Amino acid sequence: MHNALICGELVADGDGWTLLPDRVVEPAGSGRISDAFRTLSTARRSTTRYLRTHDLPRPRVDWDRFQALAHPESAD
Numbered sequence: 001m002h003n004a005l006i007c008g009e010l011v012a013d014g015d016g017w018t019l020l021p022d023r024v025v026e027p028a029g030s031g032r033i034s035d036a037f038r039t040l041s042t043a044r045r046s047t048t049r050y051l052r053t054h055d056l057p058r059p060r061v062d063w064d065r066f067q068a069l070a071h072p073e074s075a076d
Contacts, residue, residue, distance in 0.1 A: 005043075 008021035051058055067074075 005025040006019070006021050007023045007025065008019050011018055011020060047058075050056075
């Protein structure tokens, strides 16, 4: 599994939303599965805390659209 956290500002524009990245945080850990679970758990807790603090609902993910973006060759 390869990933990175991209931080920045999410701004609305005429076509929807645009992420203006200002930094990339490489994942920590040795590559062990326990490191991946710890990273995911920490991210989920941080997200929950942020949403609760700002009184926002957890957004729904349109997984079909996400998969089409991730694998455009299979969208035909």
